[in-house]
Amino acid sequence: EIVLTQSPGTLSLSPGERVTLSCRASQSVRSNSLAWYQQKPGQAPRLVIYGASSRATGIPDRFSGSGSGTDFTLTISRLEPEDFAVYYCQQYGSSPFTFGGGTKVEIK
Amino acid sequence: EVQLVESGGGQVKPGGSLRLSCAASGFTLSNYNMNWVRQAPGKGLEWVSSISSSSSYIYFADSVRGRFTISRDNAKNSLYLQMNSLRAEDTAVYYCARGAFGDYVVTYWGQGTLVTVSS
Numbered sequence: 001e002i003v004l005t006q007s008p009g010t011l012s013l014s015p016g017e018r019v020t021l022s023c024r025a026s027q028s029v030r031s032n033s034l035a036w037y038q039q040k041p042g043q044a045p046r047l048v049i050y051g052a053s054s055r056a057t058g059i060p061d062r063f064s065g066s067g068s069g070t071d072f073t074l075t076i077s078r079l080e081p082e083d084f085a086v087y088y089c090q091q092y093g094s095s096p097f098t099f100g101g102g103t104k105v106e107i108k
Numbered sequence: 109e110v111q112l113v114e115s116g117g118g119q120v121k122p123g124g125s126l127r128l129s130c131a132a133s134g135f136t137l138s139n140y141n142m143n144w145v146r147q148a149p150g151k152g153l154e155w156v157s158s159i160s161s162s163s164s165y166i167y168f169a170d171s172v173r174g175r176f177t178i179s180r181d182n183a184k185n186s187l188y189l190q191m192n193s194l195r196a197e198d199t200a201v202y203y204c205a206r207g208a209f210g211d212y213v214v215t216y217w218g219q220g221t222l223v224t225v226s227s
Binding site for chain 1: 143145152153154155158167168169170203208211212213214215216217218219220
């Protein structure tokens with residue numbers, strides 16, 4: 001089983017700041033099959049990034065994903081008020097399709 | 109518009125069973141892999157199970173293998189999760205989640221149905 005470790009657990013930031021979230025896998029993720037999801041309170045998650053670096057439909061270009069193998073990053077270039085949420089990474093390259101524990105991006 | 113509507117959640121005693129259903133619309137179900145993902149109250153996301161478009165491949169998390177069964181009826185545009193021998197730790201919101209064409213990344217999520225296992 002691939003264990004995904006997200007860091008940090010919580011980030012306190014202000015609108016307009018740049019944020020970088022980390023997702024580290026215990027072993028290489030097949031075909032860079034790594035996704036990022038955004039979840040706001042009381043809502044279902046939403047796909048942000050798939051294939052490590054491809055933006056999902058409707059996701060603004062301030063979101064970008066990078067990385068390969070075992071180290072992946074989600075970057076938000078300038079935080080907008082609607083970006084404050086919890087972000088999860090997931091690997092879907094090999095079963096079990098595990099999630100990371102999440103990073104909460106909160107308003108400072 | 110893609111829609112996934114879960115039903116069948118509720119309260120059940122430990123050891124009991126529930127069957128969740130997911131009604132899919134706005135796309136051709138037979139073209140997509142499907143998933144169930146759950147979230148315990150106040151906790152993170154946990155992948156539960158996936159099924160390929162033609163039901164040829166089925167996968168389960170270790171935590172539910174042997175107790176849960178996933179199935180689909182493409183003709184009825186429906187996905188199912190049969191949950192047996194339920195435990196308190198199965199308490200969660202269960203999301204029906206559409207995969208991609210030929211892949212299991214979740215591109216669309218339902219709103220979820222709450223399953224509570226308690227005596």
